[in-house]
Amino acid sequence: xxxxxxxxxxxxxxxxxxxxxxxxxxxxxxxxxxxxxxxxxxxxxxxxxxxxxxxxxxxxxxxxxxxxxxxxxxxxxxxxxxxxxxxxxxxxxxxxxx
Numbered sequence: 046x047x048x049x050x051x052x053x054x055x056x057x058x059x060x061x062x063x064x065x066x067x068x069x070x071x072x073x074x075x076x077x078x079x080x081x082x083x084x085x086x087x088x089x090x091x092x093x094x095x096x097x098x099x100x101x102x103x104x105x106x107x108x109x110x111x112x113x114x115x116x117x118x119x120x121x122x123x124x125x126x127x128x129x130x131x132x133x134x135x136x137x138x139x140x141x142x143x
Contacts, residue, residue, distance in 0.1 A: 049130075049131045050076060050128055050129065050130055050131070051128075051129050051131060052126055052127065052128050052129070053126070053127045053129065054124055054125070054126050054127075055069075055124065055125045055127070056122060056123070056124050056125075057122070057123060057124075057125060058121065058122055059117040059118065059119075059120045059121055059122065059123060060117065062080070062113060062114070062116075062117035062123055062125065063110050063113055063114045063117065065125060066078060066110065066113060066125060067110065069125070069127055070093070074129050074130050074131070075093050075127055075128070075129055075130075076092070076093060076128045076129065076130050077090065077091065077092050077093060077127075077128040078090075078091045078093065078125060078126070078127055078128075079091075079125070079126040079127075079128075080113060080116065080117075080123055080124075080125060080126075081123060081124040081125075081126060082120055082123060082124075083120075083121070083122050083123070083124075085124075088116050088120070088123070089109075089112065089113060089116060091109050091113075
């Protein structure tokens with residue numbers, strides 16, 4: 046069974062960046078987080094290891110959150126791009142009866 050990925054993008058104020066990223070990481074199935082400025086430049090890209098528990102990921106991401114907080118302090122609005130892993134099998138194709 047192959048994993049598929051999907052991306053979501055959130056626009057947040059600089060002061061809410063760290064709390065939104067913590068929320069996203071705690072939801073699980075996040076493979077990568079990319080922080081972009083208003084003009085679309087990538088400020089930081091954080092790959093996350095799949096397979097750690099929520100506590101493990103939170104501990105590993107703590108130093109990165111400090112860096113993100115410093116970046117967010119100087120940027121008014123940012124976009125958070127989240128790459129998620131969907132481990133559900135794809136839906137079988139529908140087979141309409143004629």
